Amino acid sequence: MPETLKPPYIEKIDRHGPIDIWIVDGAYIRGHIDEEFTNFGQHYRYPYIPLNEFWLDREAHADERHFFVDHLLAEYRLMAKGMPYDQAIVAADRVERSERRRAGDVRRFARKGSELPDPHKVHDRLWKKLESGISVWIVNGRLVRSVFDIDFTAGGHDYVYEFVPENEVWIDDDIEEDERGYILLHELHERNRMASGWPYNKAHAESSRLESRCRHHPDLLHDALSAEGWG
DSSP, X not given: OOTTSOOOEEEEEEEETTEEEEEEOHHXXXXXXXXXXXXXXXXXXXXXXXXXXXXXXXXXXXXXXXXXXHHHHHHHHHHHTTOOHHHHHHHHHHHHHXXXXXXXXXXXXXXXXXXXXXXXXXXXXXXXXXXXXXXXXXXXXXXXXXXXXXXXXXXXETTTOTTSOTTEEEEETTSOHHHHHHHHHHHHHHHHHHHTTOOHHHHHHHHHHHHHHHHHOGGGHHHHHHHTTOO
């Protein structure tokens, strides 16, 4: 980590053997160190994290920490033995998914005669309906991860996730309010580009650049959102 940046630590909450588990300021990390930092991380995935530390993003709801720690323990041990990340995450996801099932999240969505749960059940509140017809919803991120996609992070929309209803953008309720505008910008920009025919990788890369620019220059956020139809 560059010496000019402040440490992102908020609170040490636990210790597993030699590993300290820290709650960190994820918004600061995404704005100054790594815009792709997600809900949690460990050294072999993010080299700027010290070897014997796990970082968990500060959440609006601290009800998924045990899932994340179990995931990190599996991922860390496998990568320490030389397994590539793309293989280690599959194994770690299996561990995490098993814990989520035991917690009963999936059973909450069971319904007869349907293979897939009702995605509307994860809606927490409607943030705004745009003139374009797009509805932006704050959703229960824990349930989205438990029931639909364990790797769901920050936000998403119907052009990326098949479980998101048509013309909807979802924002994870675990993202703190002062960071939601940047996530919203990314998702709206990305969706608008994909709706015009861009492939995901190109749209995501441009949206990440725009998000990063606005994180470094917050005065640009309002106009950038307006350009994407957030009137």
